[in-house]
Amino acid sequence: MIKEHFPYTIDDAVFNIRSRVSSKKKDFNLLKNLPSVDFLINEGKACFKASVACVYLKLNSEENISDNMFIYETVTSEVGKAMSEDINCIDVFAIGNCIYGIFYTPIKETMKFLVDCLAKIHSTLILFTNIAGLKDFNYRIVANYGDVYFANYHWFGNIIDNVLDEARKEPTDNYVYITDFIRRNITEKYQNFFTPEKMPWFKANMVNTIFNNF
Numbered sequence: 001m002i003k004e005h006f007p008y009t010i011d012d013a014v015f016n017i018r019s020r021v022s023s024k025k026k027d028f029n030l031l032k033n034l035p036s037v038d039f040l041i042n043e044g045k046a047c048f049k050a051s052v053a054c055v056y057l058k059l060n061s062e063e064n065i066s067d068n069m070f071i072y073e074t075v076t077s078e079v080g081k082a083m084s085e086d087i088n089c090i091d092v093f094a095i096g097n098c099i100y101g102i103f104y105t106p107i108k109e110t111m112k113f114l115v116d117c118l119a120k121i122h123s124t125l126i127l128f129t130n131i132a133g134l135k136d137f138n139y140r141i142v143a144n145y146g147d148v149y150f151a152n153y154h155w156f157g158n159i160i161d162n163v164l165d166e167a168r169k170e171p172t173d174n175y176v177y178i179t180d181f182i183r184r185n186i187t188e189k190y191q192n193f194f195t196p197e198k199m200p201w202f203k204a205n206m207v208n209t210i211f212n213n214f
Helices: 010-022 037-043 065-085 108-132 158-167 180-184
Strands: 045-058 089-095 100-105 138-151 154-155 176-179 199-203
Touching: 010 065, 010 108, 037 089, 037 100, 045 065, 045 108, 045 154, 045 158, 065 100, 100 108, 100 158, 108 138, 108 158, 108 176, 138 180, 180 199
Parallel strands: 138 176
Antiparallel strands: 045 100, 045 138, 089 100, 138 154, 176 199
């Protein structure tokens, strides 16, 4: 949220860009370990391997502002809580009709936690649909693993576009989608839940049993 407004002139632009160009590091390498929150805040930039989860909402009513606001408010709140429960979740943010989560998942156990989180998100959305009596509420939950970039307190990288492209495909079928890389790094029991789609994607109707039995 912008609280103060300052003029931005050609002199500002030239000075800022020249300063950045002159201070550009020749080598900026992928971090091997998870940067701490303090590091991200103080350094302001980082690149490392992580999983990106995307929950895409397809709202059928463009004209009902009250209904859309209710859905956005509730889903971002509850999905955000489900994501941030995972100790490996670094950040949660919303853009457009999507809620994204950044997860540090360097080993198989963390991949399992990620899939558990996706199942809980799916069950949360089912719960919301049933309690609110929503009709034609469609979504897709997608996760992939790759390079993420953090700069100026924002996340970037092709992986974010990648999960969005898969999430917004038609039909939006209320399923959980993961890539073959993630699937190969979870237990065989979990792998068996997923069926192949167009490579590298696999899908499943995974749920959290406790949430789903409400």
